[in-house]
Amino acid sequence: MRNRLIIGGFYFTGLVLLSFGISLIITAGLGAGPWDALFVALSYNIGLTVGSWTFIVGFILILLNGLLLKQKPDFSALITMFVIGSLVDFWLLVVFADITIAALGSRLLILLTGILSGAAGISCYLQSDFARNPIDQSMMVFHQLTGKSLSFSKTFLEVAVLIVAFFIGGPIGVGTLLVAFGIGPLIQTFYKPVTALRTKVCDSGEINKQTA
Template sequence: MKRFYIISTFYLLGLISVSFGISLILLSELGAGPWDAFFVALQQNLGLTVGSWTFIIGFILILINGLLLKQRPDFSALITMFLIGSFLDFWLIFVFIDMELSLLTFRFLALFAGIFCIGAGVASYMQSNFARNPIDHSMIVFHTLTGKSLAFSKTFLEVSVLLIALIIGGPIGLGTVIIAFGIGPLIQFFHKRVTTFRVRLTG
């Protein structure tokens, strides 16, 4: 039971950190990651909130992933998308609603702080195998169906979503490039350390 509570804490704190990081990146207005830019574009064009679109697209991906693999959709993943979406809306609507960064220095600080938080957050919630993020699961589905490497599958999907976000007016910029090259190494850096810390706690 102790291990369950510890893992759950890592999972929840990880999602909070990821959502906070995404919010900081959007606040910087220097360009968001492909999926986040896509969600923002949908919000700007169709209404609702960024968090709502995070949940809606996550639900659609869960259905598509299950259909392509001819398996029962993993609806437990809705919990992850609901939490991320809710936390996102909390930061964007209640915390950062009236905040605007005019100085370029502060915008870059927000960008890098956001990437840092996402890297640490992903490493934290990955300590649990519960409710896999459907965006990450899509990479595995593509890999399974095409036989392509995970790296190619991830890149192909990210670039595809990036192009869609660009076409419909998502916030694509220098930050998008920095995120694309920086987030992977950061996750790897944090994952080893967070895992070591978690093992110490759980014994």
């Protein structure tokens, strides 16, 4: 039970860090990742908040993933999308609502901080197998249906979404490239120490339990 709570803590901490990173990247105004650029574009063109579109698109992906695999949709993933969407709206509409940044150096710093936060958040969030992000699940579905590698599947979907976001006015720029090519290696960099920390915390609890 204790270990489940610990892993749950990593899961929620990861979503907080991820949403914070997404919001910083958007606030920097130098281009967002493909999916976030799509959500921003939908918000600009149709209405609703960025967080709302995160949830709506996530719901559509859950249905589509289930349909393509001929399986029952994993609606537990809606929890993840709801939390991420709500937190993104909190950061953008409450915390960063009145912030205007003109200096390019400051915007670049915010962008890089956002990418680091997002990568750290994903590394924490992946410590749990609960309610995986339907965007990640889409990559797995494409991989299973086509037989292509995970790397190709991820890249293909990201490029496809990027093209859609570009044509409907999403924020595409240098930040988009940094997110696309930088966040993967950063996740790999963070994942090992975060996993070691989670293992250490869980193991220490077991040791204390045995010696009590």
